[in-house]
Amino acid sequence: MNEHDSEKLAGILLDKGLEKAENEKEADIIILNTCAVREKPVHKVYSELGRFKRTNKIIGVCGCVAQKEKKRLIEKMPHVSFVLGPRNIYKIHEALTKALEGNKSIYTEQNGRCPITDLSFQIDRKNPYRAYITIMEGCDNFCSYCIVPFVRGREVSRPSKEIVEEAKRLAELGYKEVTLLGQNVNSYGKGLPEKIDFPDLLYKLHEIDGIEWIRFITSHPKDFSDKLIDAILSLPKICEYIHLPAQSGSNRILDLMNRKYTKERYLEIVEKIRRSGKYFAFTSDFIVGFPTETKEDFEETLDLVKRVKYEGIFAFIYNPREMTKAYNWKDDVPLEIKKERLKILLEIQDRITEELSNSYVGKEVEVLLDEFDEKEGELTGRTRTFKIVKVKGDKSLLGNIVKIKITEAKMYELKGKILGGN
Numbered sequence: 223m224n225e226h227d228s229e230k231l232a233g234i235l236l237d238k239g240l241e242k243a244e245n246e247k248e249a250d251i252i253i254l255n256t257c258a259v260r261e262k263p264v265h266k267v268y269s270e271l272g273r274f275k276r277t278n279k280i281i282g283v284c285g286c287v288a289q290k291e292k293k294r295l296i297e298k299m300p301h302v303s304f305v306l307g308p309r310n311i312y313k314i315h316e317a318l319t320k321a322l323e324g325n326k327s328i329y330t331e332q333n334g335r336c337p338i339t340d341l342s343f344q345i346d347r348k349n350p351y352r353a354y355i356t357i358m359e360g361c362d363n364f365c366s367y368c369i370v371p372f373v374r375g376r377e378v379s380r381p382s383k384e385i386v387e388e389a390k391r392l393a394e395l396g397y398k399e400v401t402l403l404g405q406n407v408n409s410y411g412k413g414l415p416e417k418i419d420f421p422d423l424l425y426k427l428h429e430i431d432g433i434e435w436i437r438f439i440t441s442h443p444k445d446f447s448d449k450l451i452d453a454i455l456s457l458p459k460i461c462e463y464i465h466l467p468a469q470s471g472s473n474r475i476l477d478l479m480n481r482k483y484t485k486e487r488y489l490e491i492v493e494k495i496r497r498s499g500k501y502f503a504f505t506s507d508f509i510v511g512f513p514t515e516t517k518e519d520f521e522e523t524l525d526l527v528k529r530v531k532y533e534g535i536f537a538f539i540y541n542p543r544e545m546t547k548a549y550n551w552k553d554d555v556p557l558e559i560k561k562e563r564l565k566i567l568l569e570i571q572d573r574i575t576e577e578l579s580n581s582y583v584g585k586e587v588e589v590l591l592d593e594f595d596e597k598e599g600e601l602t603g604r605t606r607t608f609k610i611v612k613v614k615g616d617k618s619l620l621g622n623i624v625k626i627k628i629t630e631a632k633m634y635e636l637k638g639k640i641l642g643g644n
């Protein structure tokens with residue numbers, strides 16, 4: 223989400239005639255686009271800002287830390303010229319103009335959606351073949367540990383017409399893959415005047431010529447309907463990769479987290495998709511050491527991980543976040559135990575990831591090649607299951623979806639040789 227917001231910020235400024243600096247030293251303006259989901263990145267923002275204290279550069283802060291800290295940020299760091307929350311990034315040029323006149327500004331309005339998605343300018347996309355498209359912003363779920371609804375605001379969906387137009391334009395520009403972005407893509411359509419849900423949107427996008435692969439992040443298990451499963455299984459452009467954050471395998475902890483699904487329901491979704499016979503890669507997020515988490519609760523998490531067999535997970539130690547419900551609860555799992563649980567979880571996952579990576583050897587997979595290393599004469603791309611593949615080949619293959627036979631596997635990277643392509 224943040225990566226794409228940065229692409230939008232850069233797009234606006236380039237559109238207004240600014241140029242990208244080669245490096246930090248040469249820049250006249252430095253903008254930090256920040257994340258506040260965990261405490262550590264927030265500290266990092268402050269330490270980065272400290273580094274810029276004695277420069278003559280214009281310094282701005284965007285994103286979730288800006289939204290969370292508001293005025294406090296400028297009070298603590300008086301050399302910061304502007305603070306822009308995620309819904310206000312479209313005001314970047316206005317803020318910059320004020321800064322050039324010597325004035326400070328704070329934009330943290332959260333009503334409505336960020337009108338930046340109205341195609342009024344060219345987003346500065348980093349990758350010329352794979353693009354993000356925002357389909358919704360914010361979140362209404364209020365998981366008890368999560369700061370997102372407070373810093374990214376309440377859920378707002380983008381009209382489907384705009385999304386389809388953006389995808390068509392991307393196809394014309396030669397993009398092959400789109401990733402639909404939202405805090406909870408499964409609840410897309412809520413509050414829109416048109417009657418539409420996420421599966422309906424997938425069917426619409428599937429019709430666009432030129433877009434070959436479609437992905438989406440992030441899905442919430444509570445909104446993963448049978449209609450969505452049918453769409454995923456019946457639309458060939460939807461990639462066999464689903465990021466489905468579980469957070470815990472214990473029903474008691476899931477209830478405390480306000481996740482509104484059980485371990486059994488989660489497994490039922492995975493089972494329904496797997497029953498189709500098509501291989502789908504699942505990835506997930508987990509929190510260990512949530513308040514009151516017992517050894518038994520943690521074992522339920524390990525059991526879920528072993529049963530789903532994720533290709534990869536993001537696991538974190540619980541970290542209380544201001545504004546959230548759980549912030550008021552006793553953070554009662556000792557740090558040593560949290561660390562030990564994280565280690566056990568990651569070790570188990572590493573073994574699964576390794577086993578699954580090895581299972582690719584000998585298989586033929588489709589890969590969208592999107593990077594070229596001149597020195598190595600090597601192309602890099604991703605499979606439909608989002609696995610990184612490296613292959614020797616010619617630069618002219620960039621942007622193509624090619625068939626590759628996998629010959630070698632490392633934990634997070636596969637190697638192979640090209641069989642053919644389009």
Ligand code: SF4
Nearest residue numbers: 361363364365368370
């Ligand atoms: S669904 Fe829960 S974890 Fe995800 S962004 Fe919303 S509140 Fe946070």
